Amino acid sequence: xxxxxxxxxxxxxxxxxxxxxxxxxxxxxxxxxxxxxxxxxxxxxxxxxxxxxxxxxxxxxxxxxxxxxx
Numbered sequence: 001x002x003x004x005x006x007x008x009x010x011x012x013x014x015x016x017x018x019x020x021x022x023x024x025x026x027x028x029x030x031x032x033x034x035x036x037x038x039x040x041x042x043x044x045x046x047x048x049x050x051x052x053x054x055x056x057x058x059x060x061x062x063x064x065x066x067x068x069x070x
Contacts, residue, residue, distance in 0.1 A: 001041070009034055009042035014051065014068070022055070022067035 012032040017023060023031070028039050043066065046052040050069060057063045 006041045006045050009038050010045040013039065013042040013066075014046060017052065017066060017068045022065040024063045024065055028066065 009032075012034065013028055016028055016031040025036075025039060028034075028043075029036060032039065032042075034042065043052060047054075052066050053069050055065045055067070057065060
């Protein structure tokens with residue numbers, strides 16, 4: 001795994017998020033066809049660049065939602 005590869009994955013995740021208001025982690029995996037560890041690496045990249053924000057759903061089954069910073 002290289003920084004170029006992680007940057008590529010970050011681009012896939014950014015493109016997926018750019019199409020909607022917010023996505024859950026499972027949705028990001030499904031849309032991008034990335035493995036879980038690849039999604040986390042991409043989100044770390046985007047978070048470090050202040051391009052994404054994270055929120056949590058209400059209710060019993062909490063889910064992390066990811067959206068682009070506007």
